[in-house]
Amino acid sequence: MKSTILTITSAAVLSILASCNGTTKTTTVNNTPAPQSGQLPNPEMNKKHSPDYQPAFEGQTRIEGARTKTAYQVDVINEKLEKPWGIINLPDGRFLITAKAGYMSILSADGKDVKKIEGFPEVDTKAQGGLLDVALDPDFSNNRMIYWTFSEPVEGGNHTAVGKGKLSQDEKRVENPQVIFRATPTYDGDKHFGSRLVFDKDGNLFVSTGERSDLATRPLAQNTMAYLGKVLKITKEGKAAAGNPFLDNVKYKPEIYSYGHRNPQGLAMDEKGQLWEAEMGPMGGDEVNLIKPGKNYGWGDVTYGLEYSGKKVGAGIQQKAGTEQPVYYWDPSISMSGITFYTGNMEEWKNNLFLGCLSGEKIIRLVIKDNKVVGEEWLLTDQKERFRDVLDGSDGNLYGITDSGKLYRISKK
Numbered sequence: 001m002k003s004t005i006l007t008i009t010s011a012a013v014l015s016i017l018a019s020c021n022g023t024t025k026t027t028t029v030n031n032t033p034a035p036q037s038g039q040l041p042n043p044e045m046n047k048k049h050s051p052d053y054q055p056a057f058e059g060q061t062r063i064e065g066a067r068t069k070t071a072y073q074v075d076v077i078n079e080k081l082e083k084p085w086g087i088i089n090l091p092d093g094r095f096l097i098t099a100k101a102g103y104m105s106i107l108s109a110d111g112k113d114v115k116k117i118e119g120f121p122e123v124d125t126k127a128q129g130g131l132l133d134v135a136l137d138p139d140f141s142n143n144r145m146i147y148w149t150f151s152e153p154v155e156g157g158n159h160t161a162v163g164k165g166k167l168s169q170d171e172k173r174v175e176n177p178q179v180i181f182r183a184t185p186t187y188d189g190d191k192h193f194g195s196r197l198v199f200d201k202d203g204n205l206f207v208s209t210g211e212r213s214d215l216a217t218r219p220l221a222q223n224t225m226a227y228l229g230k231v232l233k234i235t236k237e238g239k240a241a242a243g244n245p246f247l248d249n250v251k252y253k254p255e256i257y258s259y260g261h262r263n264p265q266g267l268a269m270d271e272k273g274q275l276w277e278a279e280m281g282p283m284g285g286d287e288v289n290l291i292k293p294g295k296n297y298g299w300g301d302v303t304y305g306l307e308y309s310g311k312k313v314g315a316g317i318q319q320k321a322g323t324e325q326p327v328y329y330w331d332p333s334i335s336m337s338g339i340t341f342y343t344g345n346m347e348e349w350k351n352n353l354f355l356g357c358l359s360g361e362k363i364i365r366l367v368i369k370d371n372k373v374v375g376e377e378w379l380l381t382d383q384k385e386r387f388r389d390v391l392d393g394s395d396g397n398l399y400g401i402t403d404s405g406k407l408y409r410i411s412k413k
C-alpha cells in the first residue's frame with residue numbers, strides 16, 4: 001500500500017517522503033516563513049469580497065497569524081474511503097466513519113483494516129445529500145446505540161433527518177434503525193442539509209440544520225415554526241429537550257435551541273461545556289459562533305458575506321439589534337465543514353479550535369482566549385484536499401477526512 005508521510009520540523013520546513021514500490025521520494029512542499037508579528041495567517045486573505053463591511057469589534061476577523069512551534073508529523077493512513085462525511089472514535093480507539101453513499105465503516109486505529117456497516121435507511125445522495133454525521137450514545141458501551149443525520153428522500157423532496165439504531169454484535173449491520181426527528185418542511189432541493197450531532201452532558205442531542213440554500217427557503221432560517229437553519233436540542237427519542245429556551249412559547253418549535261443559521265456543518269463542545277458552531281457564509285462571511293440558548297444568529301438578514309453574484313444579501317446588514325455577532329468571521333471564505341476542540345498531545349494546541357475546510361483546502365487552527373480568537377494558522381495547505389471533518393482522537397492525535405477519501409493523522413513528532 002502506498003503511504004505518504006509528511007514531516008514538519010520546528011524550522012517550519014515541510015517535506016514529503018512518499019514511499020512507493022520501495023523507492024522513497026523527498027520533496028519540500030512548503031517553506032513559507034512564519035508570519036511576522038501583525039501579519040495575516042496567509043496572503044490569500046488580502047482578497048476581500050466586501051471591503052466596505054466593518055467588523056463589530058477588534059479581532060473579529062483577520063487576526064494575526066499564528067505558527068506552531070512543536071514538530072509534528074502528518075500521515076495518510078487510508079486513502080480509499082468513499083466520500084466520507086463524519087468521523088468519531090469508538091471506545092476502543094477504532095474509527096466509525098460515515099460514507100455519504102449511505103453506509104458506515106469501522107477502521108482499525110492504524111487505518112488499514114476496514115469493515116462495512118449496512119442496514120441504514122435510504123438516503124438522498126444528490127449533490128450535498130447523503131448519510132452525513134454520526135454520534136455515539138454516551139452509554140454506547142452498554143447499549144451499542146449510534147445516531148446519525150441524513151437527507152431523507154420522501155414525496156415532495158427531502159429533509160435533514162436524525163436516525164438511531166443498534167450496532168450489531170458482528171459490526172456488520174445497524175439493527176432496528178428508526179428515524180427520531182425530521183427537520184421539516186420537506187423541500188425539493190439538494191443543498192445545505194447541515195448537519196452535525198453533539199451530545200451534551202445530560203445525554204441530549206444537539207443537531208444543526210441548514211436552510212436548504214435557495215432563496216425560497218432562506219427566510220425559514222428566521223421562521224421559528226420551521227426546522228431549517230437551526231440548532232436543535234432533542235432527547236434520544238427525538239423530543240424537545242428539557243430546559244430548551246422556547247418550551248412555553250407557541251410561536252416557536254420547542255426543539256429550537258438557536259436560529260438564524262445558514263449551513264452549519266460544524267458543532268463542537270469546548271472544555272467548559274460551551275457549544276460552538278461553524279457555518280459557511282455565501283461569498284465571504286463564514287462564521288464561528290458561540291451558541292447560546294434562544295439566540296438569533298442573523299441569517300438570512302445579517303451577514304458579512306455577499307451573494308455569489310456579488311450583490312448585497314438583503315439590505316446588506318452586518319450588525320443588528322437582537323442578533324448575535326459571530327465570534328469570528330472570514331472574508332474571503334474558507335468554507336469550513338466539521339470542527340473540533342483539541343485535547344491531545346500537542347501542548348500548544350490544547351483547547352484550540354480546528355476547522356476542516358472544503359474549497360479552502362486546509363485545516364485551520366484558531367487560538368481562542370476568553371471566547372475571543374487571538375491567533376489563526378493554516379495547516380496542510382500544500383495537500384490541496386477538501387477536509388470534510390476533523391476529529392480530536394482519543395489517542396491524542398488529530399485526524400481529518402477528505403472528500404477524496406483520505407484519512408489523515410496529525411501527530412506530535
Ligand SMILES: [Ca+2]
Nearest residue numbers: 287297298299
Ligand atoms: Ca450570523
